[in-house]
Amino acid sequence: MRTIVLDQPRQLSVVDRPAPQAPGPGEALVRVHRIGICGTDLHAYQGNQPLFTYPRVLGHELGVEVVEVAGGAEGIGAGDRCAVEPYLSCGTCIACRSGKTNCCVRLQVLGVHADGGMRELITLPVRALHRSDTLSLDQLALVEPLCVGAHAVARAGIEADECVLVIGAGPIGLSVIQFASLAGAKVLVMDVNRDRLEFAREHFRVAAVIENSEGGPPTETMTRVQALTDGDMPSLVFDATGNQRSMTGAFDLPAPGGRLVFVGLFQGDVTFHDPAAHRRELTLLCSRNALPADFRRVISLLESGRVDTSQWISHRVPFGDGVVGGFPRWLDPQSRFIKAVIDM
Ligand SMILES: [Zn+2]
Ligand SMILES: [Zn+2]
Secondary structure, three states, rough: OOOEEEOOOHHHHHHEEEEEEEOOEEEEEEHHHHEEEOHHHHHHHHHHOOOOOEEEOOOEEEOOOOOOOOOOOOOOOOOOEEEOOOOOOOOHHHHHHHOOHHHHOOOEEEEOOOOOEEEEEEEHHHHHHEOOOOOOHHHHHHHHHHHHHHHHHHHHHOOOEEEEEHHHHOOHHHHHHHHHHHHHOOEEEEEHHHHHHHHHHHHOOEEEEEEEEOOOOOHHHHHHHHHHOOOOOOOOEEEEOOOOOHHHHHHOOOOOOOOOOOOOOOOOOOOOHHHHHHHHEEEEEEOOOHHHHHHHHHHHHHHOOOOOOOOOEEEEEEOOOHHHHHHHHHHHHHOOOOEEEOOO
């Protein structure tokens, strides 16, 4: 079975590995048809993904087809096409017991902490599979990254006509934009990169974009946001940058009584001035991964055509050496990488 292994940073190899054994109870053997590539994969490739060990088989955004299911698993059978929920949770810890499997104490993310789907066949728990009879394999591979944005938006509980600011117009920010506008919000987008803002404006429902010059005067940005919100400031701010300076500055942006949602993760300390946050009775929410309910909801939104996926795939390569050559190219900012999809 052809498998692509990330042996160490910047070294991918195409190898032959034995196919998995027949699935055990509660498991399914699936054939991988599509693999989406995101920032997590690129970070792992560059050697700067935290808590990542090598060698590792990448691949957590998967469009698969069921080959065999152990016993008579309910709702899933051979031939079914599925999106994969790559968050392998323990089922017994306090998070799992309260239904928050996305932040399980012993969480293993497929393709990050455990070997993922960059191979022809993989055995998965049946509960990780979310079936759709109508979505394309490309769409199934897009479900997971869309769920990350959908979950963050669900955390925030957007009200219709609410003014929302999304900081960071990379793939995660774009997915937040998509679901925030679907929830009826007026969406403002801020980024340091003009190309990204252009892309967001062209392909998503965005009320205004704000170019935030890196290291530029924050007062200028504040004034601009204020002007775009009739002096109110946005009641909800998402930070999807994972950038310390952006996340620190984001505390100043929500209106009094507002919420701040950290979707992007920074590996270190982010501090805030308590009186400034306290005075406005700010709520800070962190959003991690997604829940099974997000997968079901995103799939039904894709099936009904309410969420369009045509703009998402910026690059496409066949499985094999194309992948090995693709990674260094996708890292180049000139490539305007949004999402690569690998075809099996
Ligand atoms: Zn991803
Ligand atoms: Zn758990």
